[in-house]
Amino acid sequence: MILSIALWVIAAFIFFSDRYNKINRWFAYCYLxxxxxxxxEFFMDKVVPVLLYRYPQVEISAYVTANSYVTAFLYLVSPLCFITLSMKFSDLDKNNKKAFLMIQLLTVLIISVYLFIYPPAQFKFFQLNRVDFWYCMSLYNIGYAVIGSIIMFRSVKNESSHEIKRRKRIILEVLLLPYYYCIITIFVIHTLNLDGLKKIWKDNIYLVAAVLLFYIYIAYKEGFMGVKISFTKYDWHSEMQIANTSTQYINHMLKNHIAKISWSMDNIRKKLEDNQLEELDIIDRSMKQLVSFTEKTNKCFSPKIAGDELCCSTKLIYEALEACNAAHSNNIQVTIDNKDEVFIICDVQAIIEVIHNIIMNAFEAIAQNGSIDIASFYDKKSFCIKIADSGTGMTADQMKQIFKPFYTTKKNNTNFGVGLSYCKSVMQVHHGSIEVISDKNTGAQFILHFPLKRIKSKELAANG
Structure with a gap:
């Protein structure tokens, strides 16, 4: 039963990868x-004994007959299915429709002859008592397997595109290994009457499992038969993920209504002689705040990363600091220790904004006469940029909540509590992290961790 389920899983994967593709469909039919x-076999070995016990009035001959019909269908239709797949795989159904139809009609004729010689209701009897039955079934199934394989191999050989040829070759590897294993372990072994090997077909579970893993691997690495598997890392238990969907809906609604209000206000100002009414100015300021809110929350929940560039860590720090100095003129001393200068593969503007947000928070946490120390260094698993301030610090409870969206300790109308949430999102997109260390009244340290695969030394960067 496990083998059947594994085959169903592969068939489902292939069919739903592209159910409108003829090759995918026939590929799935073969596995089914x-x-x-x-x-x-599972039905006869495990289910029938239970049914005989519960329903003794049904004779075992009924189950044997049902088994015979299924066996006849399997032995006679499988070659038809395989040869049809091979012809569609090689586009013979398009390039030579006459040959395609002739082969199918010939196969149907062969099936009809076999049904006349070996009635399907007695297939179980023929399996156990007639050697000629096994010779005929072996000739039919193995013959069609060889012919179908030749058709597909010719298609791969004649393919002009190197990439398509490589993908077709992978498809054959997935299909032919388990198919030929089934044929050999069923028809060859029974024809030669090798009693000790007649149940070896059950070991096909290991081959099918290997094929399934290979399929998933190829689908993940480069895509396979219309499907490409990808994995996205995120904090499934965080408020960020929970709030994202509802926030997008709210922002969309706000934007629509802000546009209507703005249009209405423009019309009101045109109609009124005094267009500087204080009430209209209040509405205008409120709308600008709402627009700012929607922009910041959208950026927080769905940070747009333009692409990776190679940028010097010194440039990232100084450009972020320059914007902060323009906004704050407090008597705050800023020191930079960038002795481990490296080049970081990152979205430059996004990382500058992350550093800028943290430095701005540091400025705001210091009333007067404080210090901000910025340093870069390596730890065991990453390259780090640390921003430490001598501000008011945070309590343990505040530290647990600072990365939650909309959490803020600032009592004004311009901070929405999405800055640090945005910083965390950007670092996660870069496969990094952000760490905070703080105690009340002892300042705070924010450490950005960049994975080493994104770091290049000055020498490596110079060499490209």
């Missing part, structure tokens, strides 16, 4: 047909 063999 293969699962019938293991399913009928």
């Amino acid at each position: 047909l293969a699962s019938l063999g293991t399913l009928k």
Whole structure:
């Protein structure tokens, strides 16, 4: 039963990867047909004994007959399915429709002859008592497997595109190994009457499991038969994820209504002689604050990363600091210790904004006559930029909440509590992190951790 489920999983993956693709569909049909063999054996070995016990009035011959019909369908239709897949794989159904139809009609004729010689209701009897049955079934199934394989290999060989040829070759690896294993372990072994190996087909579970893992690996690395698997890392238990969907809806609603109010205000100002009414100015300021709020929250929840560039850590720090100095003229001493100067692969503007936000918070945490120390260094697993201030610091409870969206300790109308949430989101997109160390009245330290794969030394950067 486990083997059947594994085959169903592969079939489902391939079918729903691109269910409108003819190759995907027939590929899935082949795996579903293969699962019938293991399913009928499970039914006879595990289910039928239970049914005989519970429903003794139903004779075992009924179950044997049902098994015979399923076996007939499997043995006779599988080659038809495989040859159809091989012809569609090589576009024979488009390039030579006459040959495609002739092969299918010939296959249907062969199936009809076999049904006349070996009635499907007696397939179980033929399996156990007729050697000629196994020779005929082996000739039919192995013959069609070889013919179908030749058609597909010719298609790969004649393919002009190197990339398509490589992808077709991978498809054959996924399909042919388990298919030929089934054929050999069923038809060759039974035809040669190798009693000790007649149940070896059950080991196909290991091969199918390997094929499934290989399929997932290829789908993750480069895509396979219409599907590409990707993984996104996020904090599933954080308020950030919980708030994201509802906040997007609210922002969308606010933008629509702000646009209506703005249009109405413009019309009112045109109609009134005194267009400097204090009430209209209040509404205008409130709208600007709402616009600022929506822009900041959108940036917080969905940080837009333009792309990776190589930028010197010194440049990142000084450009972020320059904007802060323009906003704050307090008597605050800023020192920079950038002895471990490196180049960081990052979205330059996003990282500058992260550093800027943290430095601005440091300025605001210091009333007067304080200091901000900025340093860069390596720890065991990352390159770090640390921003430490001598401000008021934070309590343990505040430290637990500072990265939560909309949490703020600032009592004004311009801070919405999304700055540090944005910083955390940007660092996560860069596969890094942000750490905070603080105690009340002893200042705070914010440490940005960049993964080493994003760091290049000055020498490596100079060499490209």
